[in-house]
Amino acid sequence: MSLSLPPQTHEHLGHTDPDCLFCKIVAGKIPSKVVYQDDEIFVFHDIHPWAPVHFLMIPKVHIPSLAHVGDEHVGLLGRMMVLASKLALQEGCNPYPEGGFRLLSNTGSEGGQEVHHLHIHVMGGPRPWLKG
Numbered sequence: 001m002s003l004s005l006p007p008q009t010h011e012h013l014g015h016t017d018p019d020c021l022f023c024k025i026v027a028g029k030i031p032s033k034v035v036y037q038d039d040e041i042f043v044f045h046d047i048h049p050w051a052p053v054h055f056l057m058i059p060k061v062h063i064p065s066l067a068h069v070g071d072e073h074v075g076l077l078g079r080m081m082v083l084a085s086k087l088a089l090q091e092g093c094n095p096y097p098e099g100g101f102r103l104l105s106n107t108g109s110e111g112g113q114e115v116h117h118l119h120i121h122v123m124g125g126p127r128p129w130l131k132g
């Protein structure tokens with residue numbers, strides 16, 4: 001059973017795209033292994049992890065990519081950055097400086113983006129990793 005909130009609980013915060021994979025995951029229409037969620041942020045494990053710890057942080061609203069953010073998103077993005085560090089430790093990344101983690105936001109085709117709903121990869125854990 002999904003731990004996600006139903007779609008009507010976040011639609012008041014902004015746009016969702018019924019055809020978007022990650023909007024469907026936020027809505028619980030596609031199951032995911034949920035790490036964390038609040039009113040505006042949803043975090044779940046990547047289905048094909050590159051590293052021992054690999055989760056994705058997304059806004060619940062449909063923002064296609066980091067190329068689409070504006071001043072109105074500064075608070076949201078700041079909260080995602082602060083949360084990344086906390087969740088990395090919670091999910092098993094070792095502490096800085098021997099441990100640590102990597103953030104990545106592929107943006108656009110040349111940036112390697114495959115799912116067009118803004119997401120931040122958080123990867124960590126002991127080396128070697130599948131990629132990187």
Ligand code: 5GP
Nearest residue numbers: 032044045046047048106112113114115116
């Ligand atoms: P991108 O290449 O767009 O930066 O990353 C998209 C990520 O989403 C990939 O790492 C991929 O493994 C992950 N992904 C794609 N489909 C699903 C899915 O249905 N569930 C989960 N949990 N992750 C997915």
Ligand code: ZN
Nearest residue numbers: 020023062117
């Ligand atoms: Zn979306």
